[in-house]
Amino acid sequence: MAESSKPVLYSYFRSSCSWRVRIALALKGIDYETVPINLVKDGGQQFSEEFQATNPMKQVPAMKIDGITISQSLAIIEYLEETRPTPRLLPQDLKKRASVRMISDLIASGIQPLQNLSILKQVGQENHLAWAQKVISSGFTALEKILQSTAGKYCVGDEVSMADLCLVPQVANAERYKVDLTPYPTISHINKTLLALEAFQVTHPCRQPDTPPELRA
């Protein structure tokens, strides 16, 4: 494992949860080192004993920072927010803050875990596309309704927040699993607006240290 005084992010280029954290790091201008954990190579490097010592959940992301190890993307983002508060990713207004957490949780607990790699393996190769489409569409139907009352330019008002860090990677997963996004105009519009921002571009899966050459853009 890498030793450095810089924060270390254990990440996989294609992992939507890792992407959330990469965006937070980019927005806050935090320099860090990436340790790639390939979730498919050699049966999955997340299962190695070495990585399990970092995250017993056998998932990315995990982060070593300030002498501690944190897993769970939202816990990492909240730690970054509390220790490096600028720019803010949780609004000052407590009602808006609750909306940000609601949307983040909707995606991080209500959608992504149901279409995670380990679940898709259980569902089986022949059913995995239909399954992923079903769970993402069901979550997006709820999210589209919620955003109609919380969104401004972004998910909650006009400031980029933790909710946006969850939205863009989840839309990328939806595209990967060929979900029809036509019924979700608010989600699609916010996603497009966010993808124009540098922090979302430099952290994109197609531009990571472990992105294979054929997927680079």
Ligand SMILES: N[C@@H](CCC(=O)N[C@@H](CS)C(=O)NCC(=O)O)C(=O)O
């Ligand atoms: N709740 C966790 C979920 C982490 C997670 O599901 N990570 C996926 C990649 S996005 C993973 O490592 N999957 C490995 C596997 O399923 O074997 C978080 O937000 O960090």
